[in-house]
Amino acid sequence: MSKGITSRDTDYSQWYNELVVKADLAEHSAVRGCMVIKPYGYAIWEKMQAALDQMFKDTGHSNAYFPLFIPKSFFSKEASHVEGFATECAVVTHYRLKNDGTGQIVVDEEAKLEEELIVRPTSETIIWNTYRGWIESYRDLPILVNQWANVVRWEMRTRLFLRTAEFLWQEGHTAHATREEAVEETNRMLGVYADFAENWMALPVVKGRKTENERFAGALDTLCIEALMQDGKALQAGTSHFLGQNFAKAFDVKFTAKDGKLDYVWATSWGVSTRLMGALIMAHSDDAGLVLPPKLAPIQVVIVPIYKTDEEKAGITGFADTLIAELKAQGISVRFDDRDTQRPGFKFAEWELKGVPVRIAVGARDMQNGTVEIARRDTQTKETVAQEGLAARVAGLLEDIQQHIFTKALTFRNANTVEVNTYDEFKQVLEEKGGFISAHWDGTVETEKRIKEETKATIRCIPLAGQPEDGFCMVTGKPSTQRVLFARAY
RNA sequence: CGGGAUGUAGCGCAGCCCGGUAGCGCGCUUCGUUCGGGACGAAGAGGCCGCAGGUUCGAAUCCUGUCAUCCCGACCA
Known part of the structure; x- marks a missing residue:
């Protein structure tokens, strides 16, 4: 790879x-x-x-x-x-x-x-x-x-x-x-x-x-x-x-x-x-790879052991087995990545690419301190936490991540949904920023097709939650009763 | 269906103009050293050069045909 x-x-x-x-x-x-x-x-x-x-x-x-x-x-x-x-x-x-x-x-x-x-x-x-x-x-x-x-x-x-x-x-x-x-x-x-x-x-x-x-x-x-x-x-x-x-x-x-x-x-x-x-x-997803919401991630947690000797590996594996049992008891899917053909850094990158929401790294140092390093995929942040109560912490973290991913996407969408009132403004927003554009339209197929031909944007939908609002079609100036949502689309 | 490009190792590419029987990087295999953010060294394996004809003593290389893929358009959601 x-x-x-x-x-x-x-x-x-x-x-x-x-x-x-x-x-x-x-x-x-x-x-x-x-x-x-x-x-x-x-x-x-x-x-x-x-x-x-x-x-x-x-x-x-x-x-x-x-x-x-x-x-x-x-x-x-x-x-x-x-x-x-x-x-x-x-x-x-x-x-x-x-x-x-x-x-x-x-x-x-x-x-x-x-x-x-x-x-x-x-x-x-x-x-x-x-x-x-x-x-x-x-x-x-x-x-x-x-x-x-x-x-x-x-x-x-x-x-x-x-x-x-x-x-x-x-x-x-x-x-x-x-x-x-x-x-x-x-x-x-x-x-x-x-x-x-x-x-x-x-x-x-x-x-x-x-x-x-x-x-x-x-x-x-x-x-x-x-x-x-x-x-x-x-x-x-x-x-x-x-x-x-x-x-x-x-x-x-x-x-x-x-x-x-x-x-x-x-x-x-x-x-x-x-x-x-x-x-x-x-x-x-981001430049490091996939970001999956925990509820749809095939693997929610990956545990990466870091060791030099067989003794160290055995100790970490013992700890991991217990943790895996606790996580599974809560319905959390876990992968213990004990492949000794890859090094830890490689594994980190690989699981990030695959969007696993939570990564737990455990090394000899952690085993001495009674800690683990826990990293979340959505924010790419990591912290060192106690082994005690880890399963419960992970469960809570997965919920946080699910929520955070949604909020982030919602914030993005809101920031990229704009109202415009003129066709010039419409074209400008479309070129410079994209996103959803809320505008008045006269309700005719002709106007819709003209907009599509001229800008490649289509009417995505007439929002069900939209409030009736009197206005004038941004293209023809004819009366309109509600804004519709335009965008370039897949 | 129109315009452009490309087919060479699993992947990405060089070689083609100036024909002489194939090379690089990544990956793969083995051994050793490594192992807290994509390791390093050594030794290996792997290719009817898209396919079919033709020219030639000899074709990845030149010619003809053909198939496939990609990009731009048209079409479509």
Whole structure:
């Protein structure tokens, strides 16, 4: 491993790419646009999954699994949905290979599928086709299902975690008897995502509504959580859609209500993906490497022994074994790094690169004094403390770190969210500082597109917490009733 | 799909103009000394030079084709 990584100031984008690879999170695969998520990176994703999965269960949802392949005909049933995904679908056309006689393996042209299959870019169509068979009466509703799956979107330009051709995600798909209930579900799940982002990822987010232009293909309303990265660019971290009756109509899913009337079912869908890994990395990490919030760190504490002789090592190991047992009893994950193939300085740097929140170094000197050196990753500070009561101190420290990382990110976001009233001011802030820019907009797609073309900034969302405020569109001067949040985005 | 560039050891690169059968750094292996912030020394291992043709006594090097990757644009979130 070569020393260090490119600093954020030098090249933020390169810093990110190097960090993902050097911290052992993921790497490029032999398949264009697809990544290999390595064990350490996958361990973080698993922690995210576990927390989210529990939150879904706590809000009444169950997991299920639907096919990877979707008949092409399903796609054409909801017009705007097709339009949104048509240009980035992988299509399966054949089901057999053969040897061409010269030792080459080729597609057997005779084994052509009668109907081509689309590798799912999202599962609304196959799921709603299935729901038709599940729903007859209001008694069958609501259906609250989630699936953990991979999806494929044939992207032209990819980046590890942020945009890959294949990615992992969860997609919730719910069916309801009334519009109100579906809208409520859409809001509830957005709340779950915001809760997860802030309390697990330590990532402050803005809850908002997408403009018509940015809305999910096939949805009546798209809600989102938007986060700000350290380079001043925004990242959409999760979405929750109110689908109205669009898919129920496309797939003819009706139910009989209490009063005997037949009506189409109301729908929602919501999802977060491995893109969250990118958000996690870019929100907190520094020039020394990854900074992980303790709640998502696969290893929360690493113990590095410092010794010269076998006797010293044995003494330290005895101490470490006791400490590890105490920490584990509190549900804290610990790694005792007793590799004698690396020296302590190397280990320090390596675990910092990998973002382990707390490091405890114990040497012969500490053993004599009854102390350890304890270092926290988020502030890069260290102090010498007594061995006595260490487990409790570590537990408290982990909580402090979780809190501190969030506060730091929140302070950054607040410092990088500004209100502007003129287009000139807007452009200036965008160039000099980036971040979220709160401004009045006339509500038209034309103006939104013009701003995007001229500045590359998009409307990230119309904040749900935003107060109505009369003003004038910074571009056209037309009246506006609320500020919206702009940013350049990933 | 348009413009530009690059494919040589696990990674990063030199060699190519002026053809003579491959080298440097990191990493890896072994031994020794080290060990409180990315150690040092010595000895090793490792390469159909992206692939396929061609020119030549001889090709990493010249020519043709092809594939792949990266950057900029277009497209996309």
